[in-house]
Amino acid sequence: MELHIVLDGGRDLAGQVYRQLSEAIRAGRLADGQQVPPSRLLAQQLGLSRKTVAQAYARLTLERLLVGRVGVGSFVCAPAAARPRVQAAAQLASAAVLRKWEAMATPLRRAAPQLRSRFDFLGGSTTPSHFPQDAWRRCVLHALRQDAQVRGRYAATEGLPALREAIARHTAFSRGLVCTAAQVLVTNGTQQALDLLGRLLLEPGCSVAVEEPGYPMARALFASHGARVLGVPVDAEGIVAASIPDGVSLIYVTPTHQFPLGMPMSVARRHALLARARAIGAIVVEDDYDSAFRYEGRPADSLQSLDTHGIVAFVGSFSKVLLPELRLGYAVLPQPLLPAALTVKHLSDWHCATMPQHALAKFIDDGYLLKHIRRCHALYAARRERLLQWFAGPLAPWFRLVPASAGFHVAALCVVPLDVALLIRLARRADVGLYPLAQFYADSPPQQGLLFGYGAIDVLDIDVALARVRDILLAMA
Structure with a gap:
């Protein structure tokens, strides 16, 4: 330089x-x-x-x-008084736009690691110590060799062919998707996939239907595109399809493991949702964020596999399976959306970094991904079982769990009046991190309860943490 x-x-x-x-x-x-x-x-x-x-x-x-x-x-050797130049504030024509972005909530921004509790039930977090470091290192070395052959060139906007082929095979095997590699668009995580779909399908004034309660980052993202975001209630079978209003352009759902409550969408409700989307001309965005881990019952068909009219966009991520810092996700799009989606992606960031794409393609093709999923499945199943025991026993007087058969978080609803905010503060003093369900509600009074993520807490630590929570509840009573 x-x-x-x-x-x-x-x-x-x-x-x-x-x-x-x-x-x-x-x-x-x-x-x-x-x-x-x-x-x-x-x-x-x-x-x-x-x-x-x-x-x-x-x-x-x-x-x-x-x-x-x-x-x-x-x-x-700068003098001690050397300081960056302070610029005078200018009157910007875009000041109102900047204030809009500054005021926009980003509720799931994570606390710094040093501020985490020792026993933390943070949802969506995995245990880095179980990541197959040696296998990934071999795949990265392979990726470096591949990159060296085409160094200095831009890559395909849609992603490397090897990774798109690997994703198409993996999703067909694990989720029953009906797609080809040509329908796969590699993205920087699910969040970019949702942003691309928002830019592709929405204009200021458009209406979007989201689950209530639901994923707040999706709600905020669609609102940032100028859309009118409408919360649609969920019940024991998932989103209430009959309550989706007319005029909606996009419907965002998490059918396999509803976020945050956790119940799966019933087969009947899946068909009802697709029928409602067809009737109003909406695209359904199916966020399959953590369905790789299933513990009981038969797996339900994905919405994409049931779609016969090309109205479902399936988005997935490797953040929950591998590591969030990899920032690799994908969208499986209906054919009519692909040309426009490639334009949006190209304008957004041209393409994702190629080195991690090469590494992930080899990681999938060599069987490391499925092996890692099986290993983590056993770990998460043991942690889930320990949580079930606690909520069926010592914590039953205060909470009941929402039935969930997949993922690595559960929702616990209060069965008696409880000051959840006070419980969270007292638990934090005891070095236990708890998180309220109320943060996932926007259009309706929230149910009182907690979200318990068990991806990053060991089985023995669950006993220590929940014993402290029980003691706090007894003291509060």
Whole structure:
């Protein structure tokens, strides 16, 4: 990277270099300890003699703005008073737009790890210690070799063919999807997939139906596109399809493991939802965020596999199966949506990073993904069973669990009046992280209860944590 110096004319060249470097150091634009280019290299970049640059460096060294290290180079030695320049506030024409974004809620922004409780029931979190690090390292090395063959080129907007083929096979095997690799669009997580669909299908004033309670980030995202977001109630069978109003362009649902309550959508309700969507001309977005882990009952068909009219967009993520920091997800789109979706994705970020795509494709094809899912399934099943025992026993006087057969969180509803906010505060003092269901309601009075994620808490820790919660409840009573 070249050092930013602009020369004006041919007079006092050493003085010009000195003054610009001195100002940059004193203003804080060049950070303390930052290495400056060698005099020979900077001279080449500026088209000057090395002697000219050396004179500027010598003056800066004399003023102790640069310090030389033998055999290493010259480094910035900023004075203690050096601070970045404070800019005066300008009157921006876009001020109202900025205030809108500043005021927009992002309720699921995670607390910093150091602020987490020791025993934390945070939903959506996995246990990093169980990630197959050695297998992933082999896949990353393979990806580096693949990238080296085409380095310096942009890739396909829709994603690498190898990964799209792997996703098509995996979803057909695990979720019964009926699709080809041509329908798969690789995204930076589910959130980008939802954003692309929102940009694709919505304009200001359009109506979107979401589950109530439901995923607040989807609600906020669709609202950011200017859509009118309508909460539709859910019951024991899932979203009440008959309550979806006319004029809706997009219907967002989590049918396999309703977020946050956890119950699966019944087969009859799935057919009713598809019929209602066809009647009003809406696209159904099926968010299949954590269905890889199923513990009881027969798996239900995905909405996409039941769709015979091309109205279901299926979105999935590898954040819940592998690690959230990988930021890899996908959308399986009906054929009529694909050309426009590729335009939106191309304008958004051109394409996802290719190195993790190569690595994930090999990770799936070599069987590591299914092996990892089986290993985690056993871990989560043991944790889920321990939670069921606690809520059927010591915690039964206060809570009942909503039946859930998949995922790695459960919802516990209060069966007696309870100050949930106080319980959460007292639990935090006992180093137990609890999370309210109320944060997932927007259009109706919330049910009192808690969401218990068990992806990142060990079985033995569950006993310690819930014993503390029981003691707090007894003290509150």
